[in-house]
Amino acid sequence: MEETVHFExxxxxLEKFREGIESRNRDFILSSLENVPAADITLLLHNFNEDExxxxxxxxxxxxxxxxxxxxxxxxxxxxxxxxxxxxxxTFVNKLDSDDAVDLLxxxxxKEREEVLAGVDSPEKEAHILDLLxxxxxxxxxxxxxxxxxxxxNWSVVQCIEEIRRQRENVSKIHAVYxxxxxxxxxxxxxxxxIILSEDKVxxxxxxxxxxxxxxxxxxEEEVANMMQRYDLEAxxxxxxQGKLLGRITIDDIVDVITETAEEERQLMTGISxxxxxxxxxxxxxxxxxxxxxxxxxGGLVSAEFIKFFEExxxxxxxxxxxxxxxxxxxxxxGIQSSSxxxxxxxxxxxxxxxxxxxxxxxxxxxxLNGMVLALLxxxxxxxxxxxxxxxxxxxxxxxxxxxxxSLVGTITPLVLDRFEINPALASGPFITTTNxxxxxxxxxxxxxxxx
Amino acid sequence: MEETVHFExxxxxLEKFREGIESRNRDFILSSLENVPAADITLLLHNFNEDExxxxxxxxxxxxxxxxxxxxxxxxxxxxxxxxxxxxxxTFVNKLDSDDAVDLLxxxxxKEREEVLAGVDSPEKEAHILDLLxxxxxxxxxxxxxxxxxxxxNWSVVQCIEEIRRQRENVSKIHAVYxxxxxxxxxxxxxxxxIILSEDKVxxxxxxxxxxxxxxxxxxEEEVANMMQRYDLEAxxxxxxQGKLLGRITIDDIVDVITETAEEERQLMTGISxxxxxxxxxxxxxxxxxxxxxxxxxGGLVSAEFIKFFEExxxxxxxxxxxxxxxxxxxxxxGIQSSSxxxxxxxxxxxxxxxxxxxxxxxxxxxxLNGMVLALLxxxxxxxxxxxxxxxxxxxxxxxxxxxxxSLVGTITPLVLDRFEINPALASGPFITTTNxxxxxxxxxxxxxxxx
Numbered sequence: 001m002e003e004t005v006h007f008e009x010x011x012x013x014l015e016k017f018r019e020g021i022e023s024r025n026r027d028f029i030l031s032s033l034e035n036v037p038a039a040d041i042t043l044l045l046h047n048f049n050e051d052e053x054x055x056x057x058x059x060x061x062x063x064x065x066x067x068x069x070x071x072x073x074x075x076x077x078x079x080x081x082x083x084x085x086x087x088x089x090x091t092f093v094n095k096l097d098s099d100d101a102v103d104l105l106x107x108x109x110x111k112e113r114e115e116v117l118a119g120v121d122s123p124e125k126e127a128h129i130l131d132l133l134x135x136x137x138x139x140x141x142x143x144x145x146x147x148x149x150x151x152x153x154n155w156s157v158v159q160c161i162e163e164i165r166r167q168r169e170n171v172s173k174i175h176a177v178y179x180x181x182x183x184x185x186x187x188x189x190x191x192x193x194x195i196i197l198s199e200d201k202v203x204x205x206x207x208x209x210x211x212x213x214x215x216x217x218x219x220x221e222e223e224v225a226n227m228m229q230r231y232d233l234e235a236x237x238x239x240x241x242q243g244k245l246l247g248r249i250t251i252d253d254i255v256d257v258i259t260e261t262a263e264e265e266r267q268l269m270t271g272i273s274x275x276x277x278x279x280x281x282x283x284x285x286x287x288x289x290x291x292x293x294x295x296x297x298x299g300g301l302v303s304a305e306f307i308k309f310f311e312e313x314x315x316x317x318x319x320x321x322x323x324x325x326x327x328x329x330x331x332x333x334x335g336i337q338s339s340s341x342x343x344x345x346x347x348x349x350x351x352x353x354x355x356x357x358x359x360x361x362x363x364x365x366x367x368x369l370n371g372m373v374l375a376l377l378x379x380x381x382x383x384x385x386x387x388x389x390x391x392x393x394x395x396x397x398x399x400x401x402x403x404x405x406x407s408l409v410g411t412i413t414p415l416v417l418d419r420f421e422i423n424p425a426l427a428s429g430p431f432i433t434t435t436n437x438x439x440x441x442x443x444x445x446x447x448x449x450x451x452x
Numbered sequence: 453m454e455e456t457v458h459f460e461x462x463x464x465x466l467e468k469f470r471e472g473i474e475s476r477n478r479d480f481i482l483s484s485l486e487n488v489p490a491a492d493i494t495l496l497l498h499n500f501n502e503d504e505x506x507x508x509x510x511x512x513x514x515x516x517x518x519x520x521x522x523x524x525x526x527x528x529x530x531x532x533x534x535x536x537x538x539x540x541x542x543t544f545v546n547k548l549d550s551d552d553a554v555d556l557l558x559x560x561x562x563k564e565r566e567e568v569l570a571g572v573d574s575p576e577k578e579a580h581i582l583d584l585l586x587x588x589x590x591x592x593x594x595x596x597x598x599x600x601x602x603x604x605x606n607w608s609v610v611q612c613i614e615e616i617r618r619q620r621e622n623v624s625k626i627h628a629v630y631x632x633x634x635x636x637x638x639x640x641x642x643x644x645x646x647i648i649l650s651e652d653k654v655x656x657x658x659x660x661x662x663x664x665x666x667x668x669x670x671x672x673e674e675e676v677a678n679m680m681q682r683y684d685l686e687a688x689x690x691x692x693x694q695g696k697l698l699g700r701i702t703i704d705d706i707v708d709v710i711t712e713t714a715e716e717e718r719q720l721m722t723g724i725s726x727x728x729x730x731x732x733x734x735x736x737x738x739x740x741x742x743x744x745x746x747x748x749x750x751g752g753l754v755s756a757e758f759i760k761f762f763e764e765x766x767x768x769x770x771x772x773x774x775x776x777x778x779x780x781x782x783x784x785x786x787g788i789q790s791s792s793x794x795x796x797x798x799x800x801x802x803x804x805x806x807x808x809x810x811x812x813x814x815x816x817x818x819x820x821l822n823g824m825v826l827a828l829l830x831x832x833x834x835x836x837x838x839x840x841x842x843x844x845x846x847x848x849x850x851x852x853x854x855x856x857x858x859s860l861v862g863t864i865t866p867l868v869l870d871r872f873e874i875n876p877a878l879a880s881g882p883f884i885t886t887t888n889x890x891x892x893x894x895x896x897x898x899x900x901x902x903x904x
Contacts, residue, residue, distance in 0.1 A: 035662075035663055037663070037665070037683055039682045039683050039684075161648055161649070164645065164648055164649065165649055168645065168649060173686070174643075174644070174645050175686075191626075192626070192644040192645070192648065193616065193620065193626050193644070195648060196613055196616055196644065196647060196648055197613070197616065197617055197620060211487055211489070213489070228707075229704075229707055229708075229711070230491045230492075231489055231491055232491075232704040234625070234627075234686055234703060234704075251686060251703050251707070252681075252684040252686075254707075255680075255681055255703070255706075255707060255710065256681075258707065258710055258711060258714075259681070259710060259714075262710075262711075262714035262717075263796070265714075265718070266717070266718070266721070266792060266796070267792075269718070269721060269722075270721075270788050270789055270792035270880065271785060271788075271789060272789055272792060272793070276793065277793070277796065277797060278793050278794065278796070278797035278811070278814075282814060282817050282818055282821070285793070285814075285818045286818050286821045286822055289786075289789050289818070289822055290822060290825060292785060292789070293782060293785055293786065293789075293822060293826055293855075294826070294829065296781045296782050296785045297778065297782060297826055297829055297830060299777075299778075299781060300775070300777050300778025300779070300781050300782060300830075301778060301830070301833055301834075303774075303777035303778060303781075304774040304775055304777070304778060305774075305837070307773060307774045307777075308771075308774055311770055311771075314770045314773055315770050318763055318766045318767050318770070318773075319760075319763075320773075321759060321766055321770075321772075321773035321776065322755075322756040322757075322759045322760055323752070323756055324773065324776045324777060325751075325752050325755035325756070325759075325776060325780055325889060325893060326749065326751075326752025326753060326755060326756055327752070328777055328780060328781070329748045329751060329752050329755075329780070329886065329889055330745065330748050330749060330752060332784075333723060333744060333745055333748045333882065334741075334745065336722050336723070337722055337723060337724055337741050337744065337745075340718060340719075340722035340724060341724070341728065341729070341730050341737070342730065344715070344718070344729065344730070345729060345730035359730070362730075362734060362737075365734050366734055366737045366738050366741070369734070369738045370738055370741055370742060370745060373742060374745055374746070374749055377746065377749055378749060378752075378753065381753055382753075385757070403745075428722065430785065434781065437777060437781055441777060
């Protein structure tokens with residue numbers, strides 16, 4: 001066991017493997033990759049260029065090759081597949097489940113896609129793929145695989161086992177057998193445990209479980225993820241509006257949805273526009289980061305113009321400038337905190353949402369409390385460090401107002417975005433943050449102009 | 453099916469249900485919750501207070517009650533369980549898998565824990581729980597359940613089925629049968645599919661799969677999550693250093709780990725200190741938000757003192773103040789972007805990490821490019837809006853330096869935190885962000901002092 005699973009890569013091994021590829025040493029490559037899980041080979045190949053990787057994959061079993069290709073990041077895969085002919089791609093598609101096959105095909109040009117489909121062995125798989133290509137990528141239909149074990153309500157256990165035998169090659173992981181009526185309408189499920197423990201002649205109708213949670217094809221992937229998580233499911237059947245069983249979604253795909261959603265949210269929050277990683281090219285990294293930075297710069301320039309308006313006040317009392325960072329940072333911090341709390345509760349909805357008024361009232365109270373504590377803190381500190389009482393007072397009043405208003409803006413923005421079906425996490429992102437900064441500054445100078 | 457699964461809550465139903473509780477209408481409560489999944493009842497109970505919820509749970513089947521209690525948020529559960537006597541808690545523990553039982557028991561006071569354990573029916577379960585209580589909560593040992601199906605290598609399929617029958621009540625979800633030798637050392641696994649399709653007299657030794665991925669008890673939960681995700685596993689066996697099979701971790705627990713990790717990271721990034729939700733009390737919300745805000749305030753006050761140092765420059769050229777927000781915001785933005793990219797690559801490690809020098813060199817190039825674009829943009833804009841050429845030039849130089857230095861600081865900080873085994877996501881959090889703000893400001897005034 002030890003040697004097959006704990007596949008440890010050392011720099012030495014990597015060098016030997018590189019030599020193996022260069023000298024086209026097929027035996028060495030095959031023997032060193034024997035029993036290594038496909039996912040580990042994928043990681044290994046990240047250290048080689050496309051030609052080298054293709055050489056390795058060409059030596060391996062097609063099934064392993066197919067798994068490696070599906071494991072690749074979408075953008076890497078798209079580039080990598082350009083080295084393969086449509087008929088080569090078709091041999092991989094033959095080994096893939098329909099959901100993975102569709103992911104791969106949807107990245108190809110239409111012409112190439114047709115050529116690959118023509119090379120698919122089984123007409124059944126081709127029909128599955130064509131069917132799945134119709135669904136939106138981010139919906140339950142786009143996530144499901146057609147491969148599943150289906151049993152008629154009137155079957156006996158032995159007929160059900162025969163069906164499992166017939167499909168043993170097609171359905172790699174069986175979580176349960178889905179029970180349907182003569183029209184293919186989903187009625188329930190039977191666990192494999194129950195099948196093992198039941199006598200051969202027992203009717204499925206007598207042992208199946210009616211309480212099965214299913215989703216319709218159009219349901220959004222995040223909603224599917226929520227359901228599978230809430231009910232601790234390992235697979236969920238997908239039905240059409242009539243309740244007809246069409247496919248199933250397995251938990252591994254949902255785990256990917258969950259991690260991608262979290263990553264996407266972080267990217268929105270940190271204002272990185274494209275899906276970049278540290279080892280992407282310098283050009284890609286620069287391009288992904290510039291948009292937010294430019295938004296920030298524009299915000300900064302607007303702030304500059306804004307402060308210029310109050311040049312007279314500033315010339316009179318230079319100390320006003322001292323507290324610009326304080327006001328701006330606090331406004332930003334309060335805004336991000338508020339949005340973050342709302343975004344979180346939008347992501348984990350309880351059944352009854354509190355009305356908007358009740359929500360805002362609560363936020364108001366919290367911000368009044370926070371605002372008072374902070375304003376007092378700043379006032380005392382300014383007083384102790386010998387600032388002018390007058391200015392200290394004004395700064396504290398301004399800070400208090402900034403905390404309260406930024407809280408409300410930070411709370412309302414994600415709710416409004418969500419209403420317009422825009423990802424509410426954007427509220428912690430660059431554009432809104434920059435806007436908050438400007439609002440904070442405006443409040444500061446407004447209060448100063450009013451009171452000084 | 454329809455009526456049991458799509459449990460839709462309306463305000464009307466909620467009101468009727470509330471009346472049902474108030475009038476202690478047991479029949480109404482039982483009939484309206486018939487066939488409703490425990491997870492949905494948990495959501496429903498969020499709308500009732502502790503006494504009302506306890507009344508509902510008392511009416512339900514203990515098994516459903518146990519599931520509801522395990523579904524609750526940790527802090528809610530801790531409070532809620534105070535209404536139950538140790539012997540009542542023990543009846544729930546009797547219905548729980550060992551991993552859930554341990555989660556529940558570890559929240560109790562030692563004395564109460566002993567009393568609950570005394571009420572546990574099966575000595576085997578008690579031993580399991582006592583064993584599991586030893587492991588760190590965040591390790592594979594702390595996540596695993598002891599319930600699993602274990603078969604000796606020399607058994608036949610029929611013996612294996614007998615074992616499944618014997619354990620049918622204990623092991624609710626069976627993913628595979630784990631194969632061990634006479635000393636209990638894990639050798640491999642057999643899928644239920646294979647068991648169903650094999651003849652009764654076939655030896656396990658002839659059909660089992662040696663390629664099983666396992667983890668040792670001390671492995672961190674995030675590492676377990678990474679492994680299960682990488683290899684698309686639904687369950688992973690846990691072994692001790694000798695390779696002896698001790699338990700298994702199922703994917704539903706790992707899904708929870710993944711979402712919790714993402715949430716934790718967001719909280720670090722948005723500077724909310726405790727695990728709060730929108731519907732927590734005002735006091736809790738205020739308390740969770742204040743620490744970051746205070747850090748920000750202290751940063752702001754330090755900035756104020758800092759700027760005071762350059763009061764003379766400011767009095768001479770008030771326009772210097774105009775660009776404080778621009779510099780500060782850009783420094784913050786660049787810093788967060790840089791850390792975010794590093795944090796992401798620390799979370800998804802490839803096998804070979806590039807050395808620190810290569811990493812920093814790349815960051816340097818990207819920041820030089822970004823810095824040049826932004827500095828040019830600001831210079832042109834200032835020029836067009838009629839600012840002084842001299843000051844525009846200085847602001848652009850300062851901005852360029854801020855972009856480069858904040859990039860490097862943003863990149864190095866998470867790497868250093870990670871080296872000291874502190875969660876690197878903290879680098880996008882309040883403390884570091886505030887530090888970045890001050891550094892940005894320092895660079896600005898340093899450049900001004902130097903060039904004007």
